[in-house]
Amino acid sequence: MDYMSAPALKGEGAKRGAVSPLITRLETVIWLGEEDKAALAALGEDPREMGPRRNIIREGERPDHVHLMIEGWAARYKLLPDGARQITAFLIPGDFCDLHVTILGEMDHSIITLTRAKVAYVARSKMDALTERPGLARVFWWATLVDEAVLRAWIVNVGRRDAFEAIGHLMCELYVRMKNIGLTCDHSFELPLTQEELADALGLTPVHVNRVLQRMRAEKLISFKAGILTIRDYRRLEAASGFNPNYLHAAERAEG
Amino acid sequence: MDYMSAPALKGEGAKRGAVSPLITRLETVIWLGEEDKAALAALGEDPREMGPRRNIIREGERPDHVHLMIEGWAARYKLLPDGARQITAFLIPGDFCDLHVTILGEMDHSIITLTRAKVAYVARSKMDALTERPGLARVFWWATLVDEAVLRAWIVNVGRRDAFEAIGHLMCELYVRMKNIGLTCDHSFELPLTQEELADALGLTPVHVNRVLQRMRAEKLISFKAGILTIRDYRRLEAASGFNPNYLHAAERAEG
DNA sequence: CTTCGTGACTAACATATGTTAGAAACCTGG
């Protein structure tokens, strides 16, 4: 399935996609000088195109560049000895895949595209140069810390919420993140995840994810078809899943 | 129970405790100049003493200092609306509690001491000054990234491992982390956690944690009494829980 | 040396979620 195929979202997505999603997200939170913005925008200028289900980077690798998502979705995951997979993050446009690798050396997990995607490859030397600018150093620092906050919320999701709450919570989170980069339309957005991928993210089974999705549809909380998620009653979904967007550290926004 | 009361570990712990655990950990991984070391050591000079079960910081607060664990244990956690608690990290000597708060603004979770503890309060201005030194900026950056890696491993633990594996994995992780700061003695170390705290960290129930601990003892994998954990067969525990220490990004060490 | 409170531990029973297996619906490529 082409992740860009939803007619209702295509025009919107394409138009907004013109301005860097990274900048869109940052601007509401951190003040950026024009030069900093230009430098960030330049990062996305010559991205590599990748098909779905391609490895962006694998556990054990030591690249001398970092990857920045420009378009499409990817997932960070770890494999267990028995072949089970745990997804630990979904990466959407504007997300750095592996800012840490230049400091930590070796990747301790892998990253794979979920859709067709555009990924910028930024040389380590380039990153070092950018980090000279205090404004950008702060931006990278901020992005890393938000990623960390998302990981903590993810642990809560997997550890202490039941399947219904966890799925709802993840949907709310992805909705807000997509909104922050301008990729929502009302309460709809492209969610190009299979039920198996959702299961791997939440420590569940595809069968059980399916059961829960049916129930959510029956309760008119969502509709989810052809890779488009529509949250039909955001307030109720938020309440049912105990979602509080504070950990995303985005600007305050009213939400109807 | 006094967490320092174990005779076998008391002398050891006290002696090693004399040198900053933060420096002990960093030295094997990052090169540090003498001045940098001195600056880090100075951070721990005048810590605050706290009793067990005291809040170090609460969700929603915006302090203008950061906390550094000097002695004792603490836990990072989130509370759910229904009162359930999920612990997302255990903090041991040398760990920063909330390096992120100066950038992100507001705490999105709380931190509580588990034992009596010594905690250094470092003013934000002081942190800013330290970060001027490239070596120290790199150190803080590194510490944050390792924390993030630990979070990812934690998600895998909670999401895809059964209770037995998860508990074993956590024990291995804490063993290595304690070893990195010189607080192990053979394969024993102080693990001042109640079964309820273990449960809250792993998304389990205290009852079930108890069942699993019994089984681990029966299988002669561990002994765990009076706050002292002894791993009786490290190799087997590691294998049984699928533990791979790579994500801790410590120096390579042979392990018998 | 008793009392109290906390944490460890048990047992019987309940259930959310996993397992297996297959049918149906849906894309995609030819």
Place this chain on the structure above:
DNA sequence: CCAGGTTTCTAACATATGTTAGTCACGAAG
């Protein structure tokens, strides 16, 4: 328009873990 691969969806059944409700052990405090 068909063939073949995914993905969705169901159903029947299995089980790891949760729930409830205690007893027991032990250290701290008086």
